[in-house]
Amino acid sequence: MDWTSRKPDEELDIDYSIVVKDLDHFYGQGEARIQVLFDINISIERGKLTILRGASGSGKTTLLTLVGCLRRVEEGSVNLLGTELNNANEDALVFSRRRLGFIFQAHNLHESLTAIQNVRMGLEVHGKEATKNWQVAAEHLLTLVGLKDRLHYLPGTLSGGQKQRVAVARALVGNPDVVFADEPTAALDSESGLQVVTMLKQLGKERGTTTLMVTHDDRILNLADRIITIDEGRIIADVVPQN
Amino acid sequence: MTGFLTRLLGRLPIGWLQLVHNPARLAAAIAGVAFANILVFMQLGFLGALIESVKLPYDVMNADFFVSASDMNTLSDGSPIPRQRMFEALSVPGVAAATPVFLAKLEWKQQDGTLRTLDIFGVDPSARAFNSDDINNSLEGITLLDHAIIDRKSRNVSKDIFTRIEAGTPLVFESRGRTLNVYDTFEIGGGFIADGYIIVSDQTFLRLFPQRTSGAPNYIFVTLEENANREETMQRLHERLPAYDTSVYTVAQAVARDQNFQTTQKPVGLIFGFGIIMGIMVGIIIVYQVLSTDVADQLREYATCKAIGYPQKFFLGIVFEEAFLLAIFGFIPGVLISLGLYGLVANVTGLPLVMPFSRPAIVLVGTIVMCGLSGAIATRRLAKANPADLF
Numbered sequence: 001m002d003w004t005s006r007k008p009d010e011e012l013d014i015d016y017s018i019v020v021k022d023l024d025h026f027y028g029q030g031e032a033r034i035q036v037l038f039d040i041n042i043s044i045e046r047g048k049l050t051i052l053r054g055a056s057g058s059g060k061t062t063l064l065t066l067v068g069c070l071r072r073v074e075e076g077s078v079n080l081l082g083t084e085l086n087n088a089n090e091d092a093l094v095f096s097r098r099r100l101g102f103i104f105q106a107h108n109l110h111e112s113l114t115a116i117q118n119v120r121m122g123l124e125v126h127g128k129e130a131t132k133n134w135q136v137a138a139e140h141l142l143t144l145v146g147l148k149d150r151l152h153y154l155p156g157t158l159s160g161g162q163k164q165r166v167a168v169a170r171a172l173v174g175n176p177d178v179v180f181a182d183e184p185t186a187a188l189d190s191e192s193g194l195q196v197v198t199m200l201k202q203l204g205k206e207r208g209t210t211t212l213m214v215t216h217d218d219r220i221l222n223l224a225d226r227i228i229t230i231d232e233g234r235i236i237a238d239v240v241p242q243n
Numbered sequence: 244m245t246g247f248l249t250r251l252l253g254r255l256p257i258g259w260l261q262l263v264h265n266p267a268r269l270a271a272a273i274a275g276v277a278f279a280n281i282l283v284f285m286q287l288g289f290l291g292a293l294i295e296s297v298k299l300p301y302d303v304m305n306a307d308f309f310v311s312a313s314d315m316n317t318l319s320d321g322s323p324i325p326r327q328r329m330f331e332a333l334s335v336p337g338v339a340a341a342t343p344v345f346l347a348k349l350e351w352k353q354q355d356g357t358l359r360t361l362d363i364f365g366v367d368p369s370a371r372a373f374n375s376d377d378i379n380n381s382l383e384g385i386t387l388l389d390h391a392i393i394d395r396k397s398r399n400v401s402k403d404i405f406t407r408i409e410a411g412t413p414l415v416f417e418s419r420g421r422t423l424n425v426y427d428t429f430e431i432g433g434g435f436i437a438d439g440y441i442i443v444s445d446q447t448f449l450r451l452f453p454q455r456t457s458g459a460p461n462y463i464f465v466t467l468e469e470n471a472n473r474e475e476t477m478q479r480l481h482e483r484l485p486a487y488d489t490s491v492y493t494v495a496q497a498v499a500r501d502q503n504f505q506t507t508q509k510p511v512g513l514i515f516g517f518g519i520i521m522g523i524m525v526g527i528i529i530v531y532q533v534l535s536t537d538v539a540d541q542l543r544e545y546a547t548c549k550a551i552g553y554p555q556k557f558f559l560g561i562v563f564e565e566a567f568l569l570a571i572f573g574f575i576p577g578v579l580i581s582l583g584l585y586g587l588v589a590n591v592t593g594l595p596l597v598m599p600f601s602r603p604a605i606v607l608v609g610t611i612v613m614c615g616l617s618g619a620i621a622t623r624r625l626a627k628a629n630p631a632d633l634f
Contacts, residue, residue: 070550070631094552094553096552100552102550102630104547106543108544109544110257110261110541112257112261112263112264112265113260117255117260120255121548122551124254124255125548125552128253
């Protein structure tokens, strides 16, 4: 696939899930304070799969945590699904997170909960109404990720790849508006990795789920709708498929 | 259990699932809470036995008012009072009778060489100083010099001795240079200081303790006329008897004063009270260790839940769920083992170690509070669960 530079936002008429403007971010205090993000301006389209690339320490994870409500925005603006995150209070951040799905590099499953119970955790956060048909929803997701025969297995009895697929199911079971994924395919074999990313892309088409993914996995680049490259806290490339 | 808790809580019982996921840690935690419960139960039992054993001798006293020396704190530590106070009391309108009572400690060397310490009462056999039929029915015999009746619940005394006495074979032993002839038994029970009680006539008492005089008994038991007004008569007694050397109490007041002194001023009472605090502290520390280790082990999972959008109260709920379950699971073996130990200790010491119905309920509530407090301390670690660190 050929790629070309993306046009500036003002030339596009698109429904955005995330709009970042003039975002700077710093770590540390006083003389030890260092800037890790410089004047970031991006808008992430609804329903698209966007990949964030960059060397280790380039700032891509910091950016992911800022737009994912996991870190406080200090300078600039981040608008997530219509909510301004700069100066948002804790309750607003918690509420916003419920519209998101997170897939971490480490699965972070509850070791004492079975696969299906871990997936249920992704639903319970939405309240009792959402949990009514949890069994059907959780089984469906686990079946989609190829774990139909592992529903009642504890994470300790699953392989690394199986655990990661449970984490994917947990992230998706609540029908999130945006999925943030950090190296979601790292623990998966080539086929499983491709299957998961294809599923995310499919969700984008069917439900309008936006995915922002940090990855070094070149095998899945062709599935991306957009690739943003960050280096030393600055966006140095922003490309979309030519066709 | 998981299904029941899920319905009860309206969510997955993560606390319960985390506890049973690590059976060794759960067993250690339950043992810890049970141990703390046993410590508290035993200390409460001893404290209760102290309070109850203080009351036992007062229960058999036949008196409306109890006149003692003003320095009396417990039954056995007051100074003698002038016998003249008895006549002064008798002159008060409403008083029907007054009788002097002598009290001292008597050492009884048993045939096997062991020494028993008995509280010895010296009373006028013709005055009804006791309200127990058990005592009164055999009191006439103490009119004879050096004759006595003994407490069959005295500690560390062979039951055979009492059986023989009751069968008509008197117990004869020497004490303070005199030979005592014990011809019958009654029942009070030993306490923390004396092993039991023995009753003799005032004349026998004065022979056993020649340094004591008939003019200085320990107590005067006052009984009222049938229609006398208690409050008014009490007031008149206070006015009639000099406060510098005598005090007037109802028996209930005397018991309360004695119990209060024994539990708050005497080392033994303070030790039991301290023991209760120690038990609670042990419980708090053990439960805190278990819960804080659990929180530390689950920090990444909790951070993931935070990232998903679970609020802080959700995590507090998990920790308190664990604390509550540990309290219940630790309490059950704790109360059962304590019941067994109560029986064992009561059998060995003769102390009135009993488990009132209210005590398990109080200890259960205390255990839940104790575990909840540990949980509250352990939740401070939750602040370290930062979802941003997950990436």
